[in-house]
Amino acid sequence: MKKMTAGIIGGTHGMGRWMTGLLRAQGLAVSVAGRATKTTAVDLAGRCDVVVVAVPIAATAGVIREVGPRVKPGRLLMDLTSLKTEPVALMLSHSEADVVGCHPLFGPSVSDPAGHSVVLCRGRGENGYALMKAVFEKAGYRVLETTPRRHDKMMSVVQALNHFNTIVLGMAVAEAGIPFPELQPFSTPIFTTKMEIVRKVFTDTPGLYADILAGNPHTKKILASYARVAQKIRARADARDTAGLTRAMEDAAKTLF
Amino acid sequence: MKKMTAGIIGGTHGMGRWMTGLLRAQGLAVSVAGRATKTTAVDLAGRCDVVVVAVPIAATAGVIREVGPRVKPGRLLMDLTSLKTEPVALMLSHSEADVVGCHPLFGPSVSDPAGHSVVLCRGRGENGYALMKAVFEKAGYRVLETTPRRHDKMMSVVQALNHFNTIVLGMAVAEAGIPFPELQPFSTPIFTTKMEIVRKVFTDTPGLYADILAGNPHTKKILASYARVAQKIRARADARDTAGLTRAMEDAAKTLF
Known part of the structure; x- marks a missing residue:
């Protein structure tokens, strides 16, 4: 079976880099786009099964508007910001893909998942949500489901x-x-x-x-x-x-x- | 040689109890007065070489006024409160003994002296100050000297x-x-x-x-x-x-x- 692919936009730093390591450890083929990479956000959006927006909050809306329409239905679009209402609404309106809002409640320097939680907000679709819940739980994090509001x-x-x-x-x-x-x-x-x-x-x-x-x-x-x-x-x-x-x-x- | 004696007023709780343990460990004969002891603050003030006022801040001024006059010249009167201007001034005006203001910069639950400091303010006399400085340094605390102000x-x-x-x-x-x-x-x-x-x-x-x-x-x-x-x-x-x-x-x- 072909490996599942993930593209992390902003994957060279901070929580994006953390997410890159997490998904690689679980066997996904992960590609990264950053300010200094040749691969662009648009490249990743068009070809990956899972597209994660992990740029600073101030840049998030712009990136979602740019990449959202390119993530195909049935695939997953997810963000990692510390706010959920606006990013989830934007992902829903700018993409037809599955949508999950994600907020890891810790910083990138955390090395041991024990005692740390990840918030997941359902946007659209069951498959993407189930996949991410399984990924975080398998890594040892506690998953908290709630609404963006x-x-x-x-x-x-x-x-x-x-x-x-x-x-x-x-x-x-x-x-x-x-x-x-x-x-x-x-x-x-x-x-x-x-x-x-x-x-x-x-x-x-x-x-x-x-x-x-x-x-x-x-x-x-x-x-x-x-x-x-x-x-x-x-x-x-x-x-x-x-x-x-x-x-x-x-x-x-x-x-x- | 006769053991040096210390009386801790408020020595049954908190920093008073901590001070009791510290002085006993250094070989002093320590007596304690508390709300539930038969020994009173006045008893201790009249007979101990070192008299430590370790009652809550709100009760400190009253205790100093009561015991200060009974601590003999050449002996030491010291307080342990987190404020120094008023208690040191009161000890100086209500006693002719040596006076030191002391503030351990930690709580009674601290068990390891490493990294913890005790502030000492000179009030009157060299002997009392030198004694207390030696006591805290021998126990492993860092002594910081400064003025009450x-x-x-x-x-x-x-x-x-x-x-x-x-x-x-x-x-x-x-x-x-x-x-x-x-x-x-x-x-x-x-x-x-x-x-x-x-x-x-x-x-x-x-x-x-x-x-x-x-x-x-x-x-x-x-x-x-x-x-x-x-x-x-x-x-x-x-x-x-x-x-x-x-x-x-x-x-x-x-x-x-």
Whole structure:
């Protein structure tokens, strides 16, 4: 039997490269298109059984519009971005192929699948979805199925709110007027952990975190809620209302844990 | 030679218990006063060579006022709180003993001293300071000497700003309207790490974190700066200004790392 073929657009870096390795390990013949490859996205779209769009969020819509019409019915078109509503809608409207929206909930440096999940959103067709579910589960990842809308709502907390919180911490520390090397010896375990996250977000791929924050359709609402909470806590801290602060944490803990 | 004696007020819990173990391991005869012990703070203050105040921040001033006058000149009075300006000033004005302000930059669950630091602030006298420096260094901790004022300025970033950031994240997640157990499967490694910190702060000793936040003399200024930064980043996210967000992170990274 002929090997199944996959084309990874943006397969030379990040999650695209990770996906390339994953599919090769499962016996697929994988071709890659990147900014520096001779093979183009259009080449792959016209000839592969599975076409994966793994370019940065900002470039995703353009690539889907370009390659979508070239992926034939019965084949699979899938994206890997951290947002799902818009990319899945675009894949459905610009292609007649099977469509799956995919979001691995981890970065390309993760080497052990244990404890890591991949979100899959059904777009169109059963075969493509079943194939990808099997691929990720066989590799050891947990597959979570949800709708694009619910995915983006979850990610407005897990990613947008979370990264906003990290960005504001990092910038506030930068503006505190104490050079970081002077601060570092005085670090506690919690501060060290949080500044490692700031370092990752600010120096790894800041553009990705900016896209995730600015691109989520629920960001405006969740940041408005963050601002209200911050104002409330700040007023209590300024008033030295330690009892009120303690109660606020205890009440939130009851909701959360 | 008679063993050196130490009295730990609040020695039955938390950092007081940790200090008890540390001094016993170095051969001192350590007595402990707590809410449930027959031995009182006043007993210890009158008879020990080293008297350590290890009660919660909110109770510290009262204990210093009570025991300070009973610690004899030439002996040592030391506190363990996360703030240094007020406790050191109080120990100096309410006692004629040697005075040291001490802040271990970690929690009582830390078992390995490697990589962990203890801040010492000289209050009065050389002997007490030299003794404590030797004790912590012999146990394997790094000793950082600074003034109470500089300590509290550092901690306004390392602790007050940091814990404020944690508290606001936890409360905003609680108010997002998605039950946490539903959110958890969708967690990324960064979100998991940050929610473990929220859990620790909200459920371990929320009162301690409230005291650290509300009690630091620099909190008002640092939270005002946090609010300004948050407002700026929120405006950029709402405007979907990913280039501006990315540049802000890159600029801050240059200052920080």
